Amino acid sequence: MCLGIPGRVVETYTEHDVLMGRVEFGGVYKRVCLEHVPDIVANEYVLVHVGFALSRIDEVEAKRVFAFLEEMNQLDDLEAHSP
Amino acid sequence: MCLGIPGRVVETYTEHDVLMGRVEFGGVYKRVCLEHVPDIVANEYVLVHVGFALSRIDEVEAKRVFAFLEEMNQLDDLEAHSP
Amino acid sequence: MSEPAGMLDPELFGACPVPQSRYDQIVLGHGGGGLLTNELIQRLFVPAFRNDVLEALEDQATLRFGTDNGVKAPRIAFTTDAFVVRPLFFPGGDIGKLAVHGTVNDLAVGGARPLFLSAAFILEEGLPLADLKRIVASMRSACDEAGVTLVTGDTKVVDRGKGDKVFITTSGLGLVPEGRSLSIRSARPGDCLVVSGTIGDHGIAIMSVREGIEFETVLESDTAPLTDLVRVMLDACPSIRAMRDPTRGGVSSALNELAEASGVGVRLDEAAIPVGAEVRGACEMLGLDPLYVANEGKLIAVVPAEDAERLVAVMRTHPLGRNAALIGQVVAEHPGMVTLRSIVGGERVVTLLSGEQLPRIC
Amino acid sequence: MSEPAGMLDPELFGACPVPQSRYDQIVLGHGGGGLLTNELIQRLFVPAFRNDVLEALEDQATLRFGTDNGVKAPRIAFTTDAFVVRPLFFPGGDIGKLAVHGTVNDLAVGGARPLFLSAAFILEEGLPLADLKRIVASMRSACDEAGVTLVTGDTKVVDRGKGDKVFITTSGLGLVPEGRSLSIRSARPGDCLVVSGTIGDHGIAIMSVREGIEFETVLESDTAPLTDLVRVMLDACPSIRAMRDPTRGGVSSALNELAEASGVGVRLDEAAIPVGAEVRGACEMLGLDPLYVANEGKLIAVVPAEDAERLVAVMRTHPLGRNAALIGQVVAEHPGMVTLRSIVGGERVVTLLSGEQLPRIC
Amino acid sequence: MKYLDEYRDSVGAEKLAAAIARTVTRPWTIMEVCGGQTHTIVKYGIDRILPPEVELVHGPGCPVCVTSLEMIDRAHAIASRPDVIFCSFGDMLRVPGSRGDLLQLKSQGADVRIVYSPLDAVSLAAANPSRQVVFFAIGFETTAPPNAMAVWLARKRRLTNFSVLVSHVLVPPAMTAILQSPGNRVRAFLGPGHVCTVVGCGEYEPIAERFKVPIVVTGFEPLDLLEGVLRVVRQLEEGRAEVENQYARAVRPAGNPASKALIDDVFAVCDRKWRGIGLIPLSGYKLRPEYHDHDAEARFAVSNIETQESAICISGEILKGLKKPHDCPAFGLTCTPQNPLGATMVSSEGACAAYYAYGRHLEKTNSRDAMVPVEDLLPLGAGKEVVR
Amino acid sequence: MKYLDEYRDSVGAEKLAAAIARTVTRPWTIMEVCGGQTHTIVKYGIDRILPPEVELVHGPGCPVCVTSLEMIDRAHAIASRPDVIFCSFGDMLRVPGSRGDLLQLKSQGADVRIVYSPLDAVSLAAANPSRQVVFFAIGFETTAPPNAMAVWLARKRRLTNFSVLVSHVLVPPAMTAILQSPGNRVRAFLGPGHVCTVVGCGEYEPIAERFKVPIVVTGFEPLDLLEGVLRVVRQLEEGRAEVENQYARAVRPAGNPASKALIDDVFAVCDRKWRGIGLIPLSGYKLRPEYHDHDAEARFAVSNIETQESAICISGEILKGLKKPHDCPAFGLTCTPQNPLGATMVSSEGACAAYYAYGRHLEKTNSRDAMVPVEDLLPLGAGKEVVR
Ligand code: SF4
Ligand code: SF4
Ligand SMILES: [Mg+2]
Ligand SMILES: [Mg+2]
Ligand SMILES: [Mg+2]
Ligand SMILES: [Mg+2]
Ligand SMILES: [Mg+2]
Numbered sequence A, B: 001m002c003l004g005i006p007g008r009v010v011e012t013y014t015e016h017d018v019l020m021g022r023v024e025f026g027g028v029y030k031r032v033c034l035e036h037v038p039d040i041v042a043n044e045y046v047l048v049h050v051g052f053a054l055s056r057i058d059e060v061e062a063k064r065v066f067a068f069l070e071e072m073n074q075l076d077d078l079e080a081h082s083p
Numbered sequence C, D: 001m002s003e004p005a006g007m008l009d010p011e012l013f014g015a016c017p018v019p020q021s022r023y024d025q026i027v028l029g030h031g032g033g034g035l036l037t038n039e040l041i042q043r044l045f046v047p048a049f050r051n052d053v054l055e056a057l058e059d060q061a062t063l064r065f066g067t068d069n070g071v072k073a074p075r076i077a078f079t080t081d082a083f084v085v086r087p088l089f090f091p092g093g094d095i096g097k098l099a100v101h102g103t104v105n106d107l108a109v110g111g112a113r114p115l116f117l118s119a120a121f122i123l124e125e126g127l128p129l130a131d132l133k134r135i136v137a138s139m140r141s142a143c144d145e146a147g148v149t150l151v152t153g154d155t156k157v158v159d160r161g162k163g164d165k166v167f168i169t170t171s172g173l174g175l176v177p178e179g180r181s182l183s184i185r186s187a188r189p190g191d192c193l194v195v196s197g198t199i200g201d202h203g204i205a206i207m208s209v210r211e212g213i214e215f216e217t218v219l220e221s222d223t224a225p226l227t228d229l230v231r232v233m234l235d236a237c238p239s240i241r242a243m244r245d246p247t248r249g250g251v252s253s254a255l256n257e258l259a260e261a262s263g264v265g266v267r268l269d270e271a272a273i274p275v276g277a278e279v280r281g282a283c284e285m286l287g288l289d290p291l292y293v294a295n296e297g298k299l300i301a302v303v304p305a306e307d308a309e310r311l312v313a314v315m316r317t318h319p320l321g322r323n324a325a326l327i328g329q330v331v332a333e334h335p336g337m338v339t340l341r342s343i344v345g346g347e348r349v350v351t352l353l354s355g356e357q358l359p360r361i362c
Numbered sequence E, F: 001m002k003y004l005d006e007y008r009d010s011v012g013a014e015k016l017a018a019a020i021a022r023t024v025t026r027p028w029t030i031m032e033v034c035g036g037q038t039h040t041i042v043k044y045g046i047d048r049i050l051p052p053e054v055e056l057v058h059g060p061g062c063p064v065c066v067t068s069l070e071m072i073d074r075a076h077a078i079a080s081r082p083d084v085i086f087c088s089f090g091d092m093l094r095v096p097g098s099r100g101d102l103l104q105l106k107s108q109g110a111d112v113r114i115v116y117s118p119l120d121a122v123s124l125a126a127a128n129p130s131r132q133v134v135f136f137a138i139g140f141e142t143t144a145p146p147n148a149m150a151v152w153l154a155r156k157r158r159l160t161n162f163s164v165l166v167s168h169v170l171v172p173p174a175m176t177a178i179l180q181s182p183g184n185r186v187r188a189f190l191g192p193g194h195v196c197t198v199v200g201c202g203e204y205e206p207i208a209e210r211f212k213v214p215i216v217v218t219g220f221e222p223l224d225l226l227e228g229v230l231r232v233v234r235q236l237e238e239g240r241a242e243v244e245n246q247y248a249r250a251v252r253p254a255g256n257p258a259s260k261a262l263i264d265d266v267f268a269v270c271d272r273k274w275r276g277i278g279l280i281p282l283s284g285y286k287l288r289p290e291y292h293d294h295d296a297e298a299r300f301a302v303s304n305i306e307t308q309e310s311a312i313c314i315s316g317e318i319l320k321g322l323k324k325p326h327d328c329p330a331f332g333l334t335c336t337p338q339n340p341l342g343a344t345m346v347s348s349e350g351a352c353a354a355y356y357a358y359g360r361h362l363e364k365t366n367s368r369d370a371m372v373p374v375e376d377l378l379p380l381g382a383g384k385e386v387v388r
């Protein structure tokens, strides 16, 4: 449900007292409502659904799955080396 | 001014209390308002302007120009014969 | 329909060849086949695409394809027309039939044997499929009747309100026999003009079912494929110099184009022009001139005077030519202009239709 | 795109070949190039016009005209397409340019040398003449670039609200060299599929300026005439079996049609398919699949495996082929069907677009 | 067609022309008042078969081309409204106001429709209750009964969404204005046959008497016109100035009483501006106050739109018979049916348009001259709009 | 693209799949609640790289396909009005109600428009003050903040011509209904990542606890889904039933407080009918009375339109994870994306449509079977409309 994709905030502005922004998706720019990610700053990423930012993407958390994969790699190496 | 052509009344009827008729123009039929030629009967000719009959065509009067031409013919004959 | 070269001189008309009438937007008259259409073609399309074939402004382009082996290749006639007629179904025909006949006839009057058609459909959302099916079936039978095969096509759909049910563009290919060369540029003073039948039938049939003007009479369009009539004519009378189907803009446009292209005058005899009783009635009623009303399934031929009587006689043996008539002459006077001797003996100029035909109050 | 004969068996499908989806009226999807378009063609147009050339459902018909003298005449390719693109002017092109490229490319991918075009215009009242002039000028320069001559045309005008500014139907004629025979029926298991560049650029460029979806980014259409690229390809690689320009319905439609027509399976490698960054961004944002997005100025070629690498190398030397890539194979399995190996190794079927592409919420 | 074909006979025409030639002894200038008659004259080339002594001049008898620029501007303002279906006779749509013609407005999206009859506009109003249907009620006395009938019927049918923009004009005041013009050359009139079917011949008696001009109420076919000319010439040669009725097959001396009564019920006489001529007192009809609810001018508040005509063209003098189209330096050059500058070029009935279409221009110019450089053209719409 | 491409890595996918295979010891049925996740699974063929013990079943997580037939009929009734511009997300337009879908209605002349965002519909209302602009506000919790923002903004901007037809649905009540169904086989959930960005993870704790099901809130890319499955399988194998957050890069445990506050301001919880499932108590949002002026259902008086669904398809059981598309005799035969009979075929996110599009049907049928004789088809719109 609910197509949501990460986009990079390029700039912010207000319109009718609502926080809006220009957000980039792989080189394409779109107007997005940022009212619910009020602390966002340029170059941060937001998760956008129907032109509305639902949350900020957390860069640290984003790497966790790779840390986990890395662990598995080391596990593999261990297994590979210990017979 | 005021394109008007003779048409043959085919049938009459009333619509919204107004006298209307089906009028033929050289094989083409058109709805015409006959309210101002109230005594018209089928097969008589009316002079129609913008879907409205202005007057009945008088058959006797219609022939007058030809009578006049006929007179001239006779005149011509006379002139031709009398030197 | 090409004008004397000077008429298009940019020095004379400014660098911009956009039509210089009072319209800076398209109005219906630009599609009426008369003066505005002519201006659009002469001032916008011809200058943009300028090339010999297009500038001839025949109803079809005649092409010769080079062959690898150096053999003389056949001459191929190529034509296209868009069909936007409303209503889609009318007495005597429908848009599909018209789309086949129109293109077949443009080939035939150029002396080509029509062989192949393409059809591109622009459909408006909401068109009942049943209507489309009926149109397509009608096209098929028109193709069969005319002896052509529809070999390629395309379909596009546009939003509701951005089209009008169905538009069909057909293009046609035909084979031009070696040695045959009909052209509206080749009329010569002394030639005779022959029409294949009564004029105005198609245009009045369409008008008779149009909103706001409807008659209570069913008038039938005369749309028909002219292939066979043309064959009979050319067999009997190879001296025919040119033919044209007087469609949009009527006889007036076809003859003005001929007069322009050949640099000759045309003189018509009003009393000789065949007009059906109902077409006359409708024209009188609406204040229209049959010379400006569209035809489908009729043609005008230019023929040397010595063959004219014989041509008319031959045409009258064909169902599509039974009302054929000699309607006028090509003259050396007033080149580029069409005149008409009225039934009471006066003379007038038959100009191109200005704008589109509108019913008149006066 | 023709189906196994049984699919059209009237016993199976009833006597009425009208599309039997839930629509009894035309909807936009019928023009989307996907399943509904396919149904319309298969169930309405093909049965009505039934003949060998049309049923081949190539993008162009290849014709041979008999000659009087019995000499073997050249083979002529004939194609038509209607262009209804909105807006008229878009980044990287306009409707006029597209109308020339589209028809030139249909000829080129059939192996023909494009030579002549016709153009039929359907204009809506109120169209600024300046816009028409701009479109026509663009057509002329597109013709010059592609080496074709526009030799005949037509113009019709429709009432305001009965059209949408300009529709253009072009038809094209090209010469097919003796001995050359490209056909979407001739793909063989083992063949490779090559695309000439990134996909989806044109469709996304058009979408990017469409009301309701506008991006704040100017994406350029990739519209281009493929004549020269095709020439280079065929010179280097005469073994090419088929080509197609994946326009409406995108790569998915082109390959499904190929699979159907040749009775083979197609297997794509998602990771190998070139997609530009911005097209990817736009597709992610709107929930679209680039495989279904329209292209202009791109082609897909089917080539025997042994020549594939060389073909890609040759294409990359051409400006229009610099992103050429080998994207999949023809297989004997699942005939008539296109599958794709995803970037994470799973497999799925790439069906025809169902209806038209709509931005998704989910 | 009966009552048409027999009046288009070339043998009869020759005889009548010969009789005229036999009768005439010196030059006479005769005006056919009506545009329909002008049409017949040029379409059939009738003036070419008349003796040189007889000069026909064309009167202000085209209802389309005498409609004032400001009335067209008002029509434009009304038809521009999205809630309006604007209905008109076909030939009125091509007449340019200050901001182009109604066909152009239609091409820009306005709902402008051609009707054959004003009664068709009433039916449209009934069929479109949520729209405002406005009919452009132009015309001479001839068109007054159908237009009045439309208004009367709309009121009777309680079609509150139907209204008319009235720009009716009357013939006798125009004839009087012509006869009173300095330099007037008109010595006799072919009277307007169709107008007289409605109002009869009585209104013309005082004019004939006061100005000593013969007036022959005449029909519209070639033989009618030739007989009309013959009768006028006879009067002139004999020094008479009477009203005669050549068109008795359609015209009763008293006109049509039912029509006159309906006109009286719906319309009142008013001053009226004529394109090319200017204001003529008591020369038009307006709606009576009882029909105020169906008055488009009031409903859409457009009576404040007033437009000055440009002084470029000589159509006023042409309408009065003082000049001919060829006397105008713009004729066929910057002024063509495609781009008309004045009243007499705007409709195919107008004298300039008729000359352009039917060959008089052969003598001086060529129809292809219609294509002239844009620099030479006047700005679109020669008028200047004043909104107060 | 950053935050997308790195989660679509085939090496990582293989490793995760291998880890799952190593972990699993017996069969488990896991439901991904969300249609977006279903989409990823079939698009990337993820279920094909999972060990056979792991069965993924697809939940009712497509907002388009769970919208009730009667809501679509109400939308149809509103969009049919000539004064209305009806705006919707693109994929909603293809969903058939009793009288066809909104694309068909558009093809018949209705002004139906696709918008990318509900805020675009607000702009349309501002740009078209003389029209009624109605937005079809469907969606799960994810779409509630943008929809609420549209209503809030319209009120703030006094756009009295803007209203919304609300058909919002909520995930937790649907999960509860599934777990309570007789014959339920679902032993764990991949939780709806995007829903949780708004509402957080807290609402799922009671469900995990009460029904003893692991719930791993999961993202939408291949690596997300594989990690989600791995985490679920570990819990299952270890006998745990906890709420975990795989999608922590976007989901805060407490969700988005601003979004929750706005939802509370604009919406109130209500009972809601789900297509294919039926009424689930307290499973939706409706507008609060304070926003009554922007309620399209009230404004256009359509709440009396009620429609019974046909009993033909098994989409309800599919939505609850009890059956798979192939268990339906209509799948791929009389029911196709072209001619969908039930909720799960109507959107490309629906389980039946996803199977149809992405290859599960390879096993049983052929896409060309979509072309079936018209006799075999059900009448257009399987539902029956009841207007009270
Ligand atoms: S030709 Fe034109 S400018 Fe001259 S008088 Fe006639 S209408 Fe006026
Ligand atoms: S295939 Fe169609 S009929 Fe069968 S369950 Fe799915 S939606 Fe219902
Ligand atoms: Mg043609
Ligand atoms: Mg033609
Ligand atoms: Mg095509
Ligand atoms: Mg329409
Ligand atoms: Mg022609």
Ligand SMILES: [Mg+2]
Residues within 6 Å of the ligand: C153, C154, D059, D060, D079, D080, D081, D106
């Ligand atoms: Mg093509």
Ligand SMILES: [Mg+2]
Residues within 6 Å of the ligand: D059, D081, D102, D103, D106, D247
């Ligand atoms: Mg094409």
Ligand SMILES: [Mg+2]
Residues within 6 Å of the ligand: C080, C081, C082, D153, D154, D155
């Ligand atoms: Mg043409």
Ligand SMILES: [Mg+2]
Residues within 6 Å of the ligand: C161, C162, D124, D160, D161, D162, D163, D164, D165
């Ligand atoms: Mg439009």
Ligand SMILES: [Mg+2]
Residues within 6 Å of the ligand: D059, D105, D106, D244, D245, D246, D247
């Ligand atoms: Mg193609």
